Amino acid sequence: MIEMSDHDHSFCIDRVLADAKAVCAEKGVRLTDQRQSVLRVLAASHVPSSAYDILNQLNKERKEKGETMLAPVSIYRALEFLIQHGIIHRIESRNAYVACNEGPDARHRHGEATIFLLCDKCGRAAEFQSESLGGLIETIAGKVKFSPNAPVMEIRGLCEECQKLEGNG
Amino acid sequence: MIEMSDHDHSFCIDRVLADAKAVCAEKGVRLTDQRQSVLRVLAASHVPSSAYDILNQLNKERKEKGETMLAPVSIYRALEFLIQHGIIHRIESRNAYVACNEGPDARHRHGEATIFLLCDKCGRAAEFQSESLGGLIETIAGKVKFSPNAPVMEIRGLCEECQKLEGNG
DNA sequence: CAGCGATGTGATACAATATAACAAGTCCGA
DNA sequence: TCGGACTTGTTATATTGTATCACATCGCTG
Numbered sequence: 160m161i162e163m164s165d166h167d168h169s170f171c172i173d174r175v176l177a178d179a180k181a182v183c184a185e186k187g188v189r190l191t192d193q194r195q196s197v198l199r200v201l202a203a204s205h206v207p208s209s210a211y212d213i214l215n216q217l218n219k220e221r222k223e224k225g226e227t228m229l230a231p232v233s234i235y236r237a238l239e240f241l242i243q244h245g246i247i248h249r250i251e252s253r254n255a256y257v258a259c260n261e262g263p264d265a266r267h268r269h270g271e272a273t274i275f276l277l278c279d280k281c282g283r284a285a286e287f288q289s290e291s292l293g294g295l296i297e298t299i300a301g302k303v304k305f306s307p308n309a310p311v312m313e314i315r316g317l318c319e320e321c322q323k324l325e326g327n328g
Numbered sequence: 329m330i331e332m333s334d335h336d337h338s339f340c341i342d343r344v345l346a347d348a349k350a351v352c353a354e355k356g357v358r359l360t361d362q363r364q365s366v367l368r369v370l371a372a373s374h375v376p377s378s379a380y381d382i383l384n385q386l387n388k389e390r391k392e393k394g395e396t397m398l399a400p401v402s403i404y405r406a407l408e409f410l411i412q413h414g415i416i417h418r419i420e421s422r423n424a425y426v427a428c429n430e431g432p433d434a435r436h437r438h439g440e441a442t443i444f445l446l447c448d449k450c451g452r453a454a455e456f457q458s459e460s461l462g463g464l465i466e467t468i469a470g471k472v473k474f475s476p477n478a479p480v481m482e483i484r485g486l487c488e489e490c491q492k493l494e495g496n497g
Numbered sequence: 498c499a500g501c502g503a504t505g506t507g508a509t510a511c512a513a514t515a516t517a518a519c520a521a522g523t524c525c526g527a
Numbered sequence: 528t529c530g531g532a533c534t535t536g537t538t539a540t541a542t543t544g545t546a547t548c549a550c551a552t553c554g555c556t557g
Contacts, residue, residue, distance in 0.1 A: 189524085191534070211513065230537065235515065254514060274465070276474045279376055282421050285472060292464055296443075296483060299456060304488040305445045312483075314465060315375055316476035358555090360503070380544060399506065404546065409503095423545065 175202035175258045179246045186244060193229075197237035198258060201247055206283050207255035207275075210234045250275060250284070252313050257284060272296055278318035285318075344371035344427045348415045355413060362398075366406040367427060370416055375477050376424035379403045441465055443481045 179198055183190040190198075200213045208216075214234045221228060238256055241247040247258050257275070272293040276285045292312070300307045348367055352359040359367075369382045377385075383403045390397060407425055410416040416427050441462040461481070469476045 189533080193535075209513080210515080227536085229535095231514080232516070232537090233535070236535080274468060276469060276472065276476070278474075279419055279422060279424075279426075279477070285474070287468060289464070289468060292461070292468070295458075295461055295464060296481075299443060299458065299461075300445060300483065303445065305483075307445070307483045312465075312481040314469065314474075314476045314481075316469065316474055318475075319473040322473075322475050358502080362504075378544075379546080396505085398504095400545080401506090401547070402504070405504080 172199055172202040175246075178259075179241075179244075182244055182246060188240075188244065193233060194237045194240055197234060198241055198246060201241075201256055201258040204257075207250045207253055207257045207277070209253075209255050210238060213238075213256070248273065248275075250277070250313060252315070253277070257286070259286070272312060274312045274314060276318070277313055277315050278321055279315050280317055280321035283318055341368055341371045347428075348410075348413075351413055351415060357409075357413065362402060363406045363409055366403060367410055367415060370410075370425060370427040373426075376419045376422055376426040378422075378424050379407060382407075382425070441481060443483065445483050 176195065176198060179195075180190055196217055197213055200216050201208055210231065211234075214229060214231055217234075218228045238247065238249075242249055242256075245259070247256050249256050259273075271288045271290050274287045274289055274292060276287070278284070296307060345364065345367065348364075349359055365386055366382055369385050370377055379400065380403075383398060383400055386403075387397045407416065407418075411418055411425075414428065416425050418425050441458050443456045443458055443461065445456070465476060
């Protein structure tokens with residue numbers, strides 16, 4: 160596995176939610192319950208989730224509480240909001256979404272790039288920030304006068320654990 | 329192009345095809361042109377491809393040659409055959425297929441990365457190959473013992489022309 | 498040339514992804 | 528508290544991707 164599996168996810172969740180609240184407060188937008196719950200599901204997992212993964216998870220919880228079910232569009236609306244405010248990323252190559260998990264300042268640093276290492280076998284993801292990568296990208300983009308947004312790189316391959324399994328099989 | 333990559337996949341393809349021919353000869357089954365072409369597409373990529381990726385690639389080639397288009401089922405039939413004889417793997421979690429590449433370090437040798445600069449406004453794309461970016465990625469991935477395939481980076485932003493228009497409008 | 502495996506063709510099943518259109522509810526400042 | 532903007536609910540449907548069935552035809556090989 161790419162990341163430690165034995166850490167307590169509640170820490171990640173709390174940090175992500177706190178970070179999101181700060182961002183929304185600063186921008187004067189509303190982090191509603193529904194948006195929060197979508198974010199919480201994403202933050203609880205280091206594997207990118209599809210919109211329908213989130214939908215099923217939330218509806219499962221709601222069913223247990225006897226609440227009404229959500230429709231897909233509710234998830235997409237929340238996702239759209241969270242992406243718009245830089246609180247989550249969309250993994251284009253997978254139609255999946257992940258919470259930014261690098262701490263409150265990562266997003267605001269300039270010239271950094273986000274890297275996702277995506278395991279093709281088990282689906283797990285690890286996120287990194289790299290200044291040198293960001294710099295390199297700016298150099299490349301600068302040569303063709305391209306103005307990059309916060310760059311996100313998706314690298315596919317095999318995580319440590321799956322490489323071991325590959326050796327056996 | 330900023331940097332040209334001199335890596336030629338023909339080596340990988342030749343080896344995979346040769347292996348497949350040997351396997352089929354040994355088993356007395358036929359590695360037909362169509363099966364070979366599906367295998368070639370898989371072997372040409374270090375990233376797992378979906379059945380429809382393969383279909384589109386082959387049909388693109390066929391279109392250029394003025395040949396008739398293939399239907400999805402043709403691809404599935406070839407895939408089924410190749411899987412059956414252990415020539416390719418199916419990546420269950422991805423609905424994707426990949427050629428068995430017995431050369432253990434093939435994946436690490438390339439050291440190249442592909443970068444797409446995608447304009448959010450006009451949709452244009454520019455593609456680059458970068459060795460230095462590839463090296464940087466290997467460094468980062470190496471820290472967590474992640475084994476990257478040929479990485480593809482998608483950078484969204486504004487191209488030169490659209491930046492100018494943005495200024496005006 | 499007969500038989501069988503391979504391929505072509507068209508239809509369709511099924512799931513995942515995503516959005517449209519409109520109604521209803523909720524929040525917040527004036 | 529009123530009005531408007533934002534948010535959510537509801538229903539329906541578009542779009543794409545994944546996969547298989549049924550049957551006709553081709554073409555290699557014995």
